Amino acid sequence: xxxxxxxxxxxIAKLQCALQKHSIDAAIIAQKIDLFYFTGTLQxxxxxxxxxxxxxxxxxxxxxxxxxESPLKYIYNLKSMNNLPQFLNxxxxxxxxxxxxxxxxxxxxxxxxxxxxxxxHFVDLSTEIRKIRMIKSKTEIEKIKKSGELIEESFLELxxxxxxxxxxxxxxxxxxxxxxxxxHMGLVRMRAFNQEMFFGHxxxxxxxxxxxxxxxxxxxxxQGAFFSQGAGDRVVKENEPLSIDFVxxxxxxxxxxxxxxxxxxxxxxxxxxxxxxxxxxxxxVENALPGITCNEIxxxxxxxxxxxxxxxxxxxxxxxxxxxxxxxxxxxxxxxxVLAKNIDDKIEENTVFALEPKFFIPEVGIAGIENTYLMTDxxxxxxxxxxxxxxxxx
Amino acid sequence: xxxxxxxxxxxIAKLQCALQKHSIDAAIIAQKIDLFYFTGTLQxxxxxxxxxxxxxxxxxxxxxxxxxESPLKYIYNLKSMNNLPQFLNxxxxxxxxxxxxxxxxxxxxxxxxxxxxxxxHFVDLSTEIRKIRMIKSKTEIEKIKKSGELIEESFLELxxxxxxxxxxxxxxxxxxxxxxxxxHMGLVRMRAFNQEMFFGHxxxxxxxxxxxxxxxxxxxxxQGAFFSQGAGDRVVKENEPLSIDFVxxxxxxxxxxxxxxxxxxxxxxxxxxxxxxxxxxxxxVENALPGITCNEIxxxxxxxxxxxxxxxxxxxxxxxxxxxxxxxxxxxxxxxxVLAKNIDDKIEENTVFALEPKFFIPEVGIAGIENTYLMTDxxxxxxxxxxxxxxxxx
Numbered sequence: 001x002x003x004x005x006x007x008x009x010x011x012i013a014k015l016q017c018a019l020q021k022h023s024i025d026a027a028i029i030a031q032k033i034d035l036f037y038f039t040g041t042l043q044x045x046x047x048x049x050x051x052x053x054x055x056x057x058x059x060x061x062x063x064x065x066x067x068x069e070s071p072l073k074y075i076y077n078l079k080s081m082n083n084l085p086q087f088l089n090x091x092x093x094x095x096x097x098x099x100x101x102x103x104x105x106x107x108x109x110x111x112x113x114x115x116x117x118x119x120x121h122f123v124d125l126s127t128e129i130r131k132i133r134m135i136k137s138k139t140e141i142e143k144i145k146k147s148g149e150l151i152e153e154s155f156l157e158l159x160x161x162x163x164x165x166x167x168x169x170x171x172x173x174x175x176x177x178x179x180x181x182x183x184h185m186g187l188v189r190m191r192a193f194n195q196e197m198f199f200g201h202x203x204x205x206x207x208x209x210x211x212x213x214x215x216x217x218x219x220x221x222x223q224g225a226f227f228s229q230g231a232g233d234r235v236v237k238e239n240e241p242l243s244i245d246f247v248x249x250x251x252x253x254x255x256x257x258x259x260x261x262x263x264x265x266x267x268x269x270x271x272x273x274x275x276x277x278x279x280x281x282x283x284x285v286e287n288a289l290p291g292i293t294c295n296e297i298x299x300x301x302x303x304x305x306x307x308x309x310x311x312x313x314x315x316x317x318x319x320x321x322x323x324x325x326x327x328x329x330x331x332x333x334x335x336x337x338v339l340a341k342n343i344d345d346k347i348e349e350n351t352v353f354a355l356e357p358k359f360f361i362p363e364v365g366i367a368g369i370e371n372t373y374l375m376t377d378x379x380x381x382x383x384x385x386x387x388x389x390x391x392x393x394x
Numbered sequence: 395x396x397x398x399x400x401x402x403x404x405x406i407a408k409l410q411c412a413l414q415k416h417s418i419d420a421a422i423i424a425q426k427i428d429l430f431y432f433t434g435t436l437q438x439x440x441x442x443x444x445x446x447x448x449x450x451x452x453x454x455x456x457x458x459x460x461x462x463e464s465p466l467k468y469i470y471n472l473k474s475m476n477n478l479p480q481f482l483n484x485x486x487x488x489x490x491x492x493x494x495x496x497x498x499x500x501x502x503x504x505x506x507x508x509x510x511x512x513x514x515h516f517v518d519l520s521t522e523i524r525k526i527r528m529i530k531s532k533t534e535i536e537k538i539k540k541s542g543e544l545i546e547e548s549f550l551e552l553x554x555x556x557x558x559x560x561x562x563x564x565x566x567x568x569x570x571x572x573x574x575x576x577x578h579m580g581l582v583r584m585r586a587f588n589q590e591m592f593f594g595h596x597x598x599x600x601x602x603x604x605x606x607x608x609x610x611x612x613x614x615x616x617q618g619a620f621f622s623q624g625a626g627d628r629v630v631k632e633n634e635p636l637s638i639d640f641v642x643x644x645x646x647x648x649x650x651x652x653x654x655x656x657x658x659x660x661x662x663x664x665x666x667x668x669x670x671x672x673x674x675x676x677x678x679v680e681n682a683l684p685g686i687t688c689n690e691i692x693x694x695x696x697x698x699x700x701x702x703x704x705x706x707x708x709x710x711x712x713x714x715x716x717x718x719x720x721x722x723x724x725x726x727x728x729x730x731x732v733l734a735k736n737i738d739d740k741i742e743e744n745t746v747f748a749l750e751p752k753f754f755i756p757e758v759g760i761a762g763i764e765n766t767y768l769m770t771d772x773x774x775x776x777x778x779x780x781x782x783x784x785x786x787x788x
Contacts, residue, residue: 032588032607042622044588044607062605062613062714069619102501106587107494108518110501124502170575177571181564185621186592193500194426194438198580211456213426213438219456225463226646226725227579228436252620320456331620 002071004040007139009071011038011132012055018099018128019051025094026050027125028113031104033189033331036252037133041069045078050093058084081116099125104191127336130191134328134336136350141374143253144330144352148372148383151248151257154178155386158244162393164236164263169223172202172231175246185249191332200247200256202231205240208366209317215334217315217322217358218245218366239264242393243366245356247333254329256354257384258370261391273359274367274390276308280357281369281388288380294343301325301357302341310359317360326355329372351375352383396465398434401533403465405432405526406449412522413445413493420444421493421519422507427583427725428495430646431527435463439472444487452478475510493519498585521730524585528722528730530744535768537647538724538746542766542777545642545651548572549780552638556787558630558657563617566596566625569640579643585726594641594650596625599634602760603711609728611709611716611752612639612760633658636787637760639750641727648723650748651778652764655785667753668761668784670702674751675763675782682774688737695719695751696735704753711754720749723766745769746777 015038019027029038029047036042038049043066045059058078059066067075078084088095095117102110102124114122136144158175176199180186188197195215203210203220212219212228221232236242245258260274280301288297305314315322328335329352337345337353347353351374358368369388373380409432413421423432423441430436432443437460439453452472453460461469472478482489489511496504496518508516530538552569570593574580582591589609597604597614606613606622615626630636639652654668674695682691699708709716722729723746731739731747741747745768752762763782767774 030588032590036620041619042607061607065604065606065622069622100501102505105501107496107499107501107504108520109587111496126502173571173574176574176580177567180567180570185617186570186624187590187621189590193498193503194424196426196581196583210459212459213436213455223579224645225435226430227581228459228463230580251618 002040004139005071007137008038008040010137012049014132015049015129016051018125018132019049022099022123022125022128024051024097024099024123024125027099029101030109031101033191034101034129037331039066039070039072041066043069048088048093081112085117095120097121097123099123101126101129104193130336133330134351135348136330136352136374140253140330141350141352143251144255144372144374145383147248147250147253147255148385150179150182150184150250151246151255151384152386154182154246154248155244155259159261159391159393162236162242162261164238164394166236168202168204168207168220168231168234168236171236171244172199175199175202175244179246179248183250185252188247188249188254189332190334192334195334197247197333198227198230201229201243201245203245203366204234204236204242205365206363207232207234208241208243209360209362211316211320217356218243236263241266241270241365241367243368245370252331254331254333255372255384256329256333256356256370257372257386258356258358258368259386259388259391260367260369261393263393266390270361270364270367271390273310273361276304276310277357277359277368278388280304281355281371284355285380285382288347288375290349290375290377291346294337294339294345294347295341297339297347297355298325298341298343305357313360313362315358317362325357326353328353347375349375349377396434398533399465401531402432402434404531406443408526409443409523410445412519412526413443416493416517416519416522418445418491418493418517418519419488423495423523424503425495425498427585428523431725433460433464433466435460437463442482442487475506479511489514491515491517493517495520495523498587524730527724528745529742530724530746530768534647534724535744535746537645538649538766538768539777541642541644541647541649542779544573544576544578544644545640545649545778546780548576548640548642549638549653553655553785553787556630556636556655558632558788560630562596562598562601562614562625562628562630565630565638566593569593569596569638573640573642577644579646582641582643582648583726584728586728589728591641591727592621592624595623595637595639597639597760598628598630598636599759600757601626601628602635602637603754603756605710605714611750612637630657635660635664635759635761637762639764646725648725648727649766649778650723650727650750650764651766651780652750652752652762653780653782653785654761654763655787657787660784664755664758664761665784667704667755670698670704671751671753671762672782674698675749675765678749679774679776682741682769684743684769684771685740688731688733688739688741689735691733691741691749692719692735692737699751707754707756709752711756719751720747722747741769743769743771
């Protein structure tokens with residue numbers, strides 16, 4: 001029995017429970033990360049999960065590899081999708097209502113499935129799937145913790161090498177290399193359409209104030225219009241903040257962390273604003289318990305921001321402010337929960353999320369801290385332990 | 395006037411021509427790479443292109459940045475999609491049939507658009523869009539050529555550092571770093587659902603024989619089931635081939651190249667098979683002229699393969715062979731044309747494609763060469779000029 005046997009079948013059971021709750025006959029899982037989550041393999045194909053009984057994995061490529069990687073009992077070589085309904089029918093599976101990941105499945109692929117199952121009614125189960133994935137297992141948490149350790153090690157080494165006069169892009173190259181050598185998988189996966197990320201955002205001074213197409217409070221100048229986010233050619237100068245927002249990915253599992261490096265002595269004003277970000281983290285660490293809602297965390301944060309009269313520069317330059325203060329992380333960077341106003345989803349035990357209160361100081365740059373936390377039965381546990389002081393560099 | 399003004403409006407004109415040909419009122423472009431191609435900016439939003447007249451760019455985020463990056467005359471701040479039909483109606487734009495990128499648009503997003511335009515008939519124009527993008531402009535070709543120069547420089551430096559006993563993953567880290575320092579953008583973008591790539595595949599010996607979920611003849615072991623392609627922990631040994639398939643991306647534009655490194659002296663049999671790949675490239679270089687079809691290139695290649703009785707190990711291990719021998723490259727790695735049997739698309743002047751004849755020798759590994767070519771009026775021009783001899787390493 002493969003060592004991920006119980007893990008995978010537990011996930012399937014949660015999916016079946018969601019299907020039963022919504023009176024849906026079955027789910028078809030086709031997006032690669034959901035497939036990996038529910039089967040243990042990324043191999044091309046589809047997973048058919050009836051609301052009870054054994055799930056069936058149909059693999060187009062690579063079948064042999066899927067059999068090695070996945071602990072599922074029934075794995076078939078998928079020659080043609082057209083035979084699927086007959087096969088399912090012969091095995092007495094119902095397919096009148098089929099749940100599908102309609103947030104990510106391209107329209108043409110949807111049409112293909114609906115032609116193959118002409119009598120089926122397809123319903124969107126993507127939010128339920130994302131909510132299942134939001135609660136991490138022990139194994140997942142171990143990997144995320146390891147990711148947190150490795151990002152700390154990477155930053156410790158990086159700090160020795162950052163100097164005034166370096167370009168953002170050169171710091172990015174060093175950090176990427178350090179991270180890869182420590183086991184960073186390379187890719188940073190995102191679920192949302194049109195979103196993408198390459199390791200993170202290394203932004204000096206005012207380049208931290210530039211927003212772009214990426215759904216992140218920061219973006220930076222990037223290398224050009226062809227990739228308008230992340231490190232650019234701007235040179236790190238004295239007396240301005242250098243914000244390093246980086247994602248580590250160990251064995252598929254992400255953590256997200258931002259730290260401020262500073263060449264010179266930050267002004268009192270800068271330190272005061274920076275300390276508000278610290279105060280926000282401290283308040284959440286001291287107060288958040290399982291069951292707290294996203295909205296409650298958001299309001300606690302906004303209270304602190306308002307107390308210091310910093311609303312205008314919070315989570316983006318004035319007029320371009322992001323409507324959230326954090327997000328779930330796991331196999332993808334944009335997982336649930338979304339820490340935003342009026343989102344009443346509860347943060348239960350074993351949820352992992354990044355909290356990123358950041359201030360956008362005109363003509364200066366970013367002041368803020370991002371950490372990834374695990375919600376435990378006793379409250380939140382910090383997974384990105386690298387010092388949250390301003391990192392003075394020379 | 396911005397320096398990409400003519401370039402962008404020429405592209406729009408081609409799109410309008412396609413709309414007229416198919417009697418479609420207008421196109422909505424929403425996928426980020428198509429958006430970048432037709433507007434010059436990746437910023438979030440949508441481009442509305444009527445079959446005649448000025449295109450309208452509606453930007454959600456970041457509006458100011460889109461105005462700087464795009465040369466389009468009409469750029470609007472998009473507050474809500476719901477007002478779109480009224481706006482278009484007031485400006486006398488027809489929207490009875492709307493072309494959309496239905497190969498990539500997620501189903502839920504499609505539903506949103508069809509709710510906003512309840513009387514519109516949406517049609518798929520993705521193949522036409524991809525055919526427009528297949529023919530590269532002078533500016534695009536310059537960037538792709540530069541990408542070809544930089545991949546050559548990267549390989550020249552890498553060769554000095556490869557040693558027996560190194561792990562695939564360590565070679566990958568070195569090459570990624572070298573490439574990034576030379577201006578590699580980082581991301582390697584792919585269009586197809588569920589596909590992804592991180593720089594390429596560095597595969598030693600028999601790890602070259604493993605296929606996976608990626609639509610590429612090779613995949614390798616990768617780092618685990620969570621990313622089952624690319625470099626893994628396998629150590630480079632004497633007397634076996636090391637295949638380095640790498641994608642360079644300069645200012646958004648890709649080239650794709652594979653070279654074989656070898657520690658020791660390749661056997662006569664290995665060299666013979668390797669030379670068949672050379673013969674294939676030479677034949678295409680000598681014979682392909684604008685107007686040649688994908689099928690013709692495929693048949694020419696297969697003739698050579700058959701002459702040497704190597705069909706069983708061509709383009710994949712026996713039974714897992716890829717049905718194509720090359721693909722277009724540009725802003726995405728999986729562009730048109732697809733060099734495959736029965737594909738009658740013509741390769742016209744200014745098409746850029748990668749040709750990758752590869753043999754999968756049981757218990758040995760890969761023998762093959764991949765180059766990126768530009769079709770010119772005089773025939774194909776090699777863009778990846780790094781020596782195509784077997785690279786002997788120590």
